[in-house]
Amino acid sequence: MSKPEIIVYSSTGCPHCEKVKAALKDWGFEYEERNASIHKEYFDQLRERKIMGTPATLINDKLVLGFQEKKLKRLLGITDEQAAAAAAQNAAKAKADAAPEKEETAADSDGIFKPVTADVLNEVYDLVTIGGGPAGASAAVYAARGKLKTLVIDKAPKAGTLAITHKIANYPGVREELTGLELLTRMQAQAKDFGAEFVRSNVLSVDFTEEIKKINIAEGTIQAKSVFIGVGAKAPSSKITGEEEFTGRGVSYCSTCDAAFYQDRVVAVVGDNEEAIHEAEVLSKYCKTVKLLIPLAQVKGDADLSVLESKPNVEIYKRYRLKEIQGTDSVEKIVILDDQKAQQTWDVDGVFLYLGGMMPGTDFLKDAVNRDDEGYIIVDDYLRTNVDGVFAGGDARRTPIKQAVLSAADGAIAALSAEQHVNKRSKLRPQYS
């Protein structure tokens, strides 16, 4: 089969662009990258095709907007099995090239994650962390340094919130240009140096009813004296009518990636959280008009509308709900329900959606620990859940702001709490020396 011609139109700071590029690389395909934030000609090429967002991937001139894994595979002519086999082969090759002296058969190119073996299933770990993001990795650093036999399980080490972050904006001590994945790999490597093990697998369910906790994965059951849940939070998947059809053609989720496409245009921003307000503020620097639709009477948490109230090109609509997105080639109108529940149709060029905010990925826990009505795990100051020996933190618990540094701090607290639990100490033992 001849090699497909692949062009990825990307933008700086675009997490989904990183996902497309990583997938193509994993599956063994070469591509030409055209960064539309840096090169105006690429930006113009997208505009000519009426594309108003990145990533936009052309495979033999067939277009994929956003990160659509299934469509990418279909156009590349590969099955799920072929993609997985190619990814494993490339990971093994990358590892062999990087460190030929090491013997491990890693499931990941950085050599940190390994497959689940019989040894892993036969062990009773002191601490198992579910999730290897900054929360889980930091917990592993502290736990392993505290001499706990530590295992980190992660289903997709390159797809967590930090891992897909293109550029670290703020993390204490990080002054240079660094991707989220590079920062995360440093944390994981540090934990591994202290003796923590990392496996790649999806935790399907848990049983915390006995002293030795059971964590069920496809390969079997992992046993632990204590567990830290650091599974992060992601955007929910329920879609508005028209959302999927117009993604990349007027529907966007990222002003950093796509604001430039809406210079002097009219956009709607839909959401009630800090992110929506921040994004509306960024868009107000580019757009003729920004219409902010807030579904309820109030914004959430600490979100502060005052930054927008003084901007002449921002209109704020409280109790307005987005019902439908309409258009032909790209977004042209939105149908909304106003504060009197009357339907109105507005002309807009784009819609930026920050609707559900982030939802914690905790459904697999069912009733094993107490969660609030949005699925956030309920913990105390020591990050203890209602179950003895089970801790949670990072984006999976309700925090005023979601930041890697806070997740890492949670991991540290939880690991020290776990150490206290496993070694039956009366107090937390700090690691000063």
Ligand SMILES: Cc1cc2nc3c(=O)[nH]c(=O)nc-3n(C[C@H](O)[C@H](O)[C@H](O)COP(=O)(O)OP(=O)(O)OC[C@H]3O[C@@H](n4cnc5c(N)ncnc54)[C@H](O)[C@@H]3O)c2cc1C
């Ligand atoms: C675009 C963007 C830019 C950002 N920039 C910054 C920044 O500059 N500085 C900063 O401090 N913060 C930044 N953040 C926020 C930061 O990335 C998050 O707050 C942080 O990553 C949360 O860490 P976590 O460990 O709780 O979750 P995550 O980083 O999401 O990690 C959770 C991990 O759990 C795994 N997992 C989930 N479910 C399961 C399961 N069932 N079984 C096994 N594994 C599972 C996932 O694969 C994932 O690897 C940014 C966020 C975004 C979206």
